[in-house]
Amino acid sequence: MKIWLNLLGIIAIGCGLWSKNTGLTIAGCAIALGLSVPIIYRGIRHKLPKSISSVQQLRLVTTITMVVVVVNLLKISGFFNYVGGLSAGTDWSAVGALGLWGGALGQTAIATLAAFVSWRQYIVSRDLTIEQNRLNLQQNIITQQQTIDNYFQGISDLVLDDDGFLEDWPQERAFAVGRTGALLGSVNAAGKARVIRFLSRSKLLTPLQRDRRLGRVILNGNGGYDEDRISGVRVINLGVMLAGTDISQTDLRWTDLSDANLIRTNLSECNLLKANLARTILYQADLNSADIKGTRFFYGDIELASPRVSDRSPNYITGEFSGAVIEDVDFTNVRRMSQEQREYCCAWCGDKSRQTIPGGCKGIANRLISNEHASSARSFDDD
Template identity: 55%
Template sequence: MERRFYLRQIDSSNPWLVFTAVGVMVIGLLSNWLWLGLSGTLVTLLLSLKIILPSVKEWLSTFLTAQERKTLIGFIAFAIAIAGLFKFLGVYALVGYWLNQIKWDEFGSWADWVGALGQIMIAVLAVYVAWEQYVISRDLTIQQNRITQQQTIDTYFQGISELALNEEGLLEDWPQERSIAEGRTAAILSSVDAGGKAKILRFLSQSRLLTPLRRDGRLGRPIFDGTGGYQEDRLSGVRVIDLGVMLAGTDLHTMDLRWTDLSEANMVRANLQGCDLVRANLARTILVDANLKNADLKGTILFYGSFDAASPRVKNQRPDYRTGEFTGAVVEDVDFTNVKRMSEEQRYYCCSWCGEKARGTIPGGCDGIPNRLNR
């Protein structure tokens, strides 16, 4: 009978085989038998690598692309090459010689150095934690201030509405009520930031509280226009709130002031840089030394009547809204650098009345347009 012998394939990743190799290594270490311990150590190392390498290869294939694997291999090879280059150039020998020349006793013990470094790191960590706490506290303070400001503005809106409207919701303002409304407005405009000022101005403008309204000659009440609103009277109308000098020198840069009625306001040295002034009414507004850099002037009303006949407001001179005489904004020394969408009529008016200093800032130049300000 023919006998057949089969070789059984041994699984190198079998845990029992690994444990056996570890046991041989431990016995060799305990018995101080060099060859037994060394053999067990080498077998354990080879078996562990046999188990670990496939997993490492799979991880690299999963999380790194082919190009990234090549880059990693190249980086490792580069580091090894640099290390070998330093060896052949004698860099390590020079460093060792330099270290041997240092009198380490003069520097104290390594423990002192480590302790000092630890204290420095603790101080740096404390400064970092304190800075983070400051940033968080600052952000919370800013957020709380915004909430408080919005609550203040909402209270102002409610107070002005109750002051100017009767029980039926109709506008019924008397001289004393208008004075109180102006006082409240002046107080809140001086206590809020640029965003809060813009919100207030948009509210007052859209509510027509800044627009001069036609009044009943005896009762002083505003007159309806027959289409659901109040009649506007630029010549002799009365505003519920007259801004006066409330906006002089104010900072409103980059704010949204579209369709706001700022006519006849005193905005000397106001910062309107980057503002959206689309369809805003600036007729008879005093803009001396104002900053209008990068502002959007599309449809902005700077005057009434014809652009070549319009002229800036003059104290004690009655404006003529038909011809435009004395209806224009006072634009002397205004900075018009890079203003957007300025019409030809606006450019002609501004070139005529802004003065020699400001003419150089108007986009498109002022060639052929006379300086009617004469200074």
Template identity: 55%
Template sequence: MAIHSNSPETGSASGGDKPPADITLVESPPNRTNGKTKGDGLAQENSLSQLGAVTVDAADWAAPGITTLSGLASGSPVKAPIRPEVLVVNRRLTVFAVILGAVCLLLLGLLIGNFWFELAGSVTALFISVKILWNPIRRTTLQWAAEPESAVVVATVGGFISLLGVLKLLGGDRLLTYWYNQLNWDAVGALGEVFGALGQILIAVLAVYIAWRQYVIEKDLTIQQNTITQQQTIDSYFQGISELVLDEEGLLEDWPQERAIAEGRTAAILGSVDAGGKAKVIRFLSCARLLTPLKRDQRLGRAILDGTGGYEEDREFGVRVIDVGVMLAGADLSATDLRWTDLSEANLIRGNLSYCDLVKTNFSRTILAHASLRGADLNGTRFFYGRAEDASPRSRTVPPDYQTGECTGAVIEQADFSDASHMSPEQRYYCCAWGGTTTRSTVPGGCEGIPNKLGR
């Protein structure tokens, strides 16, 4: 072990000399050449150039537990210096011990009634506690003072105290004392009971309101869930009908049993959905031409193409893929969108079509007796074929004539057309002529000059 000093003089700690400011400890391994060890001076130089130096500060030498320079020279081991963290912990433990001792001294003084013990313990504990707490309190106060809200808090407290001072200077305390002495405490107690009863009533009202709001929220959630479930049911119905009546190439291939199953599914879905769901189903079936009478091959029964990309329509002898029949009797379809739908020959007796959008809807040979069309949009709605003067309602015995319009019209006896919009002169003539007395009184524009062909 070699010792090199950066100072010109080195001394022994036992001789009273000060420890060196910087002492380098170098451990030089033996350098062997051809199996022999070179001199110590050469080993020291090689060690300095290859291994580096370990520096020990004077402060570390001054710490307890460090051996003297003579001990280093004699080859004694060097103890590790005490770390700053350990010193901090030791200092804290000392402070804790002093405070605890001061508190114990104070308690002892209280027990034995010694004034000087109490004074010494109190002053010592208070002094050390304030010294320790001063920096955290100061730092916290400065941080809080830097916040914008601190000024508001200080201003509020100061304003309140200053207001009390102003009231004190103006004699407000004497006025409050006078009012306090003049109070009828029996009346105040009765008033308190009244306010207590009012508070209980308000709590009961609040509980009722909370229960009502909870009911409304649960109802809305139930409606939303039902709407989602209904839409999923309708989508499944659409998919099932499409797979039932179409072949692998997407062409219409509906046999009698398939048509019967399709009608059964339609009847079931129309009976389980609301007005909006019914309107969606009707629009889907009508746009897919599943409600329109199609011309059929007399031998195979398959629908015939019209040569323009669609299926040919045959009002007299055609067969519908789905015949709604009485599925919509008494149905509620109010305020729904039924534009461009084919509801011909359907039974809508006592149906509710109020405020519906019936633009271009086909009602030829439809039973609309006792139905409500109040406020409906009848722009382009078809009630008959041919001329209005020659058209007549459907008949159970006479086949329809789509050229003249005989027996092609809708049955509108006792139907309600109040506030219906966009009714054409032809529609008004037919409704007045074949609606009867009750229907004539509801037709917009009146039926003056139009004969009552129904006779009742």
């Protein structure tokens, strides 16, 4: 029965088109669609992808059917004939020129789009690079902290006996100095400051009084060790480990850097509160904006204190040859400089550095005129 009805619909469409009877043609289309769509849908619905739900399948078939119906209705209504007639009267040369302009605009738009895509790719790549660098820096910091912690444990095991007393023998001191030098050469400024604070507060940088026979450090009876600035022995002698390095913007409070070689070392913006820099070689060092409240540059009397000289023994009572070598040091914007510090620095820093001292050096004589002290500073530089 459905077959005959479909044939009847096709015949109606054919007769309508031949006789140009719009109503008959529309009726034939309606009959054909009404009978064909359900049959076709039932035949193909099982072959549609299972990911498409039954509702989506119905919508898909309905959309295709509507397209076919719309195309036929447009043909019946004469729309295509109207478009053909309209195109016959069109000035195609103008259309061609317009097409050229459109093509140029299209190429410009494509180039602009390509530039935009490239720019976005650059932004994404840059952000990924920044993030990767941040992760690498974070990993390096973690690795450095672990390395320093292992160093702390290793030094503690090396210089302490089973009872927890300082029992550093010559070979143990040599190992400690070697490990310290290797570590300070591989960590950043913050890591260097952390190592120095640990060694200083552990009295490993301080010259300690020792038994002349056994070499063991001597207790002071107050829960600590006796210091001996003249003939004492340090567990670790920094020497030139920090010379020419950058330890700026770090915390070096209460550290003992006495006798260390800090030639051209960057100490700018450091916190040097109560630090001991007596006999430290600070030739051409940078102390720009450093906090030097209570920092010791010398021992003894300010009138007699003078910088160290390589071939002269220091006098820690009078202050002769007990001071730091501060020639050509940059004191620009140093903070909390006391009057005693100003007098010493103005007297022994040289003409160039005197111009950088806050408050100036008016009324304070330049004592760095002795060939003995000036040549000493230059000999440290040669080393």
